Amino acid sequence: MKSTILILILICSVSNLTAHEPVKKTLSTGTLSGKIESQGELVPFASIFVQGTTIGVSADAHGQFNLRNIPGGNHIVVFSAVGYRTYSREVIIEDGNTVNLSINLEPDNIGIEQVVISANRNAGSRKESSSIVNSINPKLFDRMQSVTLSEGLNFTPGLRMENNCQNCGFSQVRMNGLEGPYTQILINSRPVFSGLAGVYGLELIPVNMIERVEVVRGGGSAMYGSNAIAGTINMITKDPINNTFSLSSSYGMTGIGISGFSTEPDFNLNANGSLVSEQNHQGLSFYGFHRKRNPYDANGDGFSELSSIDNTTFGSRLFRRTGTRGKISLDYFRIYEYRRGGNNFDKPLHESDIAESTTHRINSASLTFDQLFRDVDKLSGWISAVEVDRGSYYGANHDPSAYGQTDDLSLSTGVQYVRHSDNFLFAPATITSGTEYAFNQLKDKKNDYVDPSSMITVKGTQVAHQKINTFSAFSQSEWRLSSLLISAGLRFDKYQIDDIINRSGELTGNVLSPRISLLWHASEDLQFRTSFARGFRAPQIFDEDLHVETSGARQVLHKNDENLKQETSNSYSASMNYTHQRLFSQYQFLVEGFLTHLANPFSNEYGMPDEEGVVVYTRRNAEEGAVVKGINLELNISPSRRFQFQSGFTLQSSAYEAPQEFNEKRFFRSPEHYGYASMNWSATNRLELALSGNYTGSMLVPYFGPRLENPENGILVDSDSFFDTGIKMSYTFPILKLGKAQINAGIKNLFNSYQDDFDTGIDRDPAYIYGPGTPRTVYFGIKLGNF
Structure with missing residues (x-):
């Protein structure tokens, strides 16, 4: 905590020193005004800011x-908008004068030159990034009718979402063939998404709170620490840049048109808005979300395959400029979600044959301070926290003892300085250095309950109490040598894990994670990249430990082997990226090869059921190691601003070097090929049509259900492959003076490409689930606002 206090003092000190800086009436100032167009059409809500300052404004509808009160002198002014290439122009400001500009932005319909920050913790063009960064923007979420973050991640190369439990809907994202805990989830570039938040987290987060999602594949531990072996998913929340409002709602019918089974409703309501002062000195954005989904039974056995969900989320982001070169931002959001799976939904949880239920109350807050120095150097300080309060029930056969309570607190704080040097060692360079402190405390207990046979109250027991302290320091430099960009970085992590319940003592580790990347512009259109990165995972409590698979016949618990060691990785990648931009057309083709060697990878050892049907999966090290390798392909085409086609495909293999459970080397639930495609056509300025498809190849899925003569032994099932197709049509028209209305309708999983061999009854195996997340669903929606 000493590191946290020191960093807070530094933030406050720099803030106080700069808070009164720019209100100097003696300085000469001028005004910049004008309009922004593209191909003869006005561009609403574009951002305009003066480089090297925090002075900026947004265009109107x-x-x-x-833009007033710009200090006199020569300035670089930057113009940007979603779907357009960023444009910079030098402007001379003279005292009392107004400069009028007419700006024409070039379209960037597939985001080739979109500004991203996740590759090296600095803002920059995707095309100029030494690592491949994929970005998912609100337009893609909207076209796919994505309600939560999890639904949009399938439309990124190398990523695949999966549902791991019929009862509660526990889901995870796999990146380049590696399961969820290998991917670091970031909120505004901060690693505060804990193992507990990760159990259902990607399905908890509504898309209307997200400005964009940035995905970096390959080892990210050198910049973001533990659990970034596969890569990072960085969720950027909405920033207030103009005065906007929107209100939308949709109603879906899950399982429609499937003979013999009922249709279940899925209702969503979203609200967004932002307010900024006239000269953008301060601003506020806010968002709200409500979802109510009924449970869905896919095979008529009375037990759900999709859980019920009742989610209410609200949040806000506030900023204030502290002078012309400083800015303070405050973020806050709260998520309340109740979900339940199993049967007998009209009864209390402990009166059901099977019930898995969680009630999440998540509070997240962060404070960030940015101060510019010299020309464009920047000092940043931050503190972020996420508190999770989770009540749970994982029980069968009317078990009153299955109620639990988990409390989790994650804290991240740090400082970072970005220095631009005309010559560092051998070339111009951008140097990023910083230090971070992260803290996590998790308490998990079984609640008190009344034994129905004796009517005696049985005291609850503490199941887990873990504390993790991690101190980190990192530094990275990027050198530009004509057509070559060299990036090299190193991160040091010192972690300490305390298992207070088992009193097993402190588990400590010191880890150095290097990374080096090369980007070569062979021509204006052709780029080659290669990289090496080292990563690690510490032996802590992970998300699957906090989820219990439950049936009438067995209950699965997870634990760490007492000799579990740290897992490390060496990741390599090489890629070719071809982009072609001429007038109104854009094309991009990417081929990326990846190879990851895992040393001491974590692997589950399956136990046998005890007399009460409890099975323990023990996480141990597969000392022979494992190898994950493959190829990602990406093709994006936009011959005009009215048509965009995006696609990706992955061919990969994931295997241990020695046989594991079932005498099998291959990773379970990891298909060797999967991909996606989406198309959007603006038939007119008002009418749009979107088509999408997701392909999932066959995979190995363990099965421990009643169909077997000896369910405790289990078998491996080779699953079917699936192609999930969606279609959406929307029509937008003006209302009043500055507002719009949109009506839309569509179908998800049009041909109902969905698992057809779910296990049945109270003794079913709830983990035997694979393929697309939902059956055929028809939906209708409406949206109002000045979007």
């Missing part, structure tokens, strides 16, 4: 802007 008609593309007009007026």
